[in-house]
Amino acid sequence: MSTALPAPHLDQLFVQARTHNAWTPKPVTDDTIRALYDLLKWAPTAANSNPGRFVFVRSAEAKARLLNSVAPGNVDKVKEAPCCVIVAYDSEFHDLLPELFPSRDMRSGFVGKPELIAETAKRNSALQGAYMILAARALGLDAGPMSGFDHAALDAEFFPDGRWKSNFLCNIGYGDADKLFPRNPRLAFEDACRVL
Amino acid sequence: MSTALPAPHLDQLFVQARTHNAWTPKPVTDDTIRALYDLLKWAPTAANSNPGRFVFVRSAEAKARLLNSVAPGNVDKVKEAPCCVIVAYDSEFHDLLPELFPSRDMRSGFVGKPELIAETAKRNSALQGAYMILAARALGLDAGPMSGFDHAALDAEFFPDGRWKSNFLCNIGYGDADKLFPRNPRLAFEDACRVL
Numbered sequence: 137m138s139t140a141l142p143a144p145h146l147d148q149l150f151v152q153a154r155t156h157n158a159w160t161p162k163p164v165t166d167d168t169i170r171a172l173y174d175l176l177k178w179a180p181t182a183a184n185s186n187p188g189r190f191v192f193v194r195s196a197e198a199k200a201r202l203l204n205s206v207a208p209g210n211v212d213k214v215k216e217a218p219c220c221v222i223v224a225y226d227s228e229f230h231d232l233l234p235e236l237f238p239s240r241d242m243r244s245g246f247v248g249k250p251e252l253i254a255e256t257a258k259r260n261s262a263l264q265g266a267y268m269i270l271a272a273r274a275l276g277l278d279a280g281p282m283s284g285f286d287h288a289a290l291d292a293e294f295f296p297d298g299r300w301k302s303n304f305l306c307n308i309g310y311g312d313a314d315k316l317f318p319r320n321p322r323l324a325f326e327d328a329c330r331v332l
Numbered sequence: 333m334s335t336a337l338p339a340p341h342l343d344q345l346f347v348q349a350r351t352h353n354a355w356t357p358k359p360v361t362d363d364t365i366r367a368l369y370d371l372l373k374w375a376p377t378a379a380n381s382n383p384g385r386f387v388f389v390r391s392a393e394a395k396a397r398l399l400n401s402v403a404p405g406n407v408d409k410v411k412e413a414p415c416c417v418i419v420a421y422d423s424e425f426h427d428l429l430p431e432l433f434p435s436r437d438m439r440s441g442f443v444g445k446p447e448l449i450a451e452t453a454k455r456n457s458a459l460q461g462a463y464m465i466l467a468a469r470a471l472g473l474d475a476g477p478m479s480g481f482d483h484a485a486l487d488a489e490f491f492p493d494g495r496w497k498s499n500f501l502c503n504i505g506y507g508d509a510d511k512l513f514p515r516n517p518r519l520a521f522e523d524a525c526r527v528l
Binding site for chain 2: 138139140141145146148149150151153155166169170173174175176177178179180182184186188189190191192193194195197198232235236237238239256258259260262263264265266267269270271273274275276277278279281282283303304318320321322323325328329330331332
C-alpha cells in the first residue's frame, strides 16, 4: 500500500506550484518532452481511449503560426515560453479502441454517436492535459495553461484535415519566479465540497 | 528551481499507478477528504474560475441514491468502494469570479454567454477531476474514474435546483491490487505527439 508523498513533493506538485507567465531561457529538450509524455500517458482515460494529442510548439516558425490565433493577452507569454503545447484531441479516437482496449469491443459503442464522441474526447483530453500539467511539475518544469485563443483559426492552421481539434494551450518551461503575480484565493471546502 | 521527483514517486503518481476496480475495507476518513481538497484546489483553472464541485458519497443511504443512475457495469465497483466522488461543476461559477479573481473584472466576459460558460465549466471541472485523481495518488490513495452513468438522473437526484451538474464519477479508497486487470497499452509518442 502506498503512503503520502513527503510534504516538499506535495508542495512542488500542488501547494506551492504556480501558473507561470514569464520564463527563464532554459530550453525544453526533446528528452524532456518524451519523458513528459511517458509519464502522462499512463494516467486513466475512459475505456483507455487516450483521445489526447499533444503538439509541442518550440521553433520560431511554428510559434509564429500559433501566435496568429492567440488572444492578445496571451501573445507575450506564448512568445517568451520555450515551448507551448497545443493540448488537442483526436475526433476519431474510437477507431483506435481495438488497439487500446483489445480484450473487448469498445469501439462500436461510439460509432454513429457524434455527441458521445465529442463529449468523451473533450472530457478525456482535458483530463490528459491536467495530467500533463502535473507531470511537468513532477519533472521540475513549470506550466502556464491558457484558454484564450481562437479554436477555429488554430485548428485550420495546425489541423487542416479536421481530425485533431484543439482543447487548450499550455506553456511549459522553467518559470521566472520573480515575475509571478500575487496568488488568487481558492474556494473553502464548505463551498466546493459536500460529504454525504 | 525544482528538480524531478525521485523515480518511486513518479511510479506512485503515474508509471505504476493503476485504475482500481476492487477495494480493501480501509475507510476514507473526513481528514483525508479535506487533505485531498486542500491539494487539488491549488492547481490551475481558467481565470481562477474553480468551477469544480466534489460530492463525496460514503454513507449507505447516499450510495443507494447514487446507484440508481450508475451503469450496470459500474454498480458493483461503486457499491464496494469506500467513497465515490461525484466530480461536478457549478453552472453559474462566473458569479464567484469577483471573489476568486478580485484584481480584475473576469465575470462580465461570461454573462449572457451560455455556451462559453458550459464549455469553461466542463473543461475546467475535468481538469480539477484529474487533479483530484493525482492528488489522491499523492496521498497514497487509489482512484477509479468512471463515465458510465445517467447524467440527467444523477443530477435530478443530487442537484435538484439545477445549479451543480455532474461531469464524471471517481471511486477513491485503497485498492485491492490482487484484483487488477492486465494493463492496456498506450499510444506511442509518435502517434500522440508532434514536435514543431
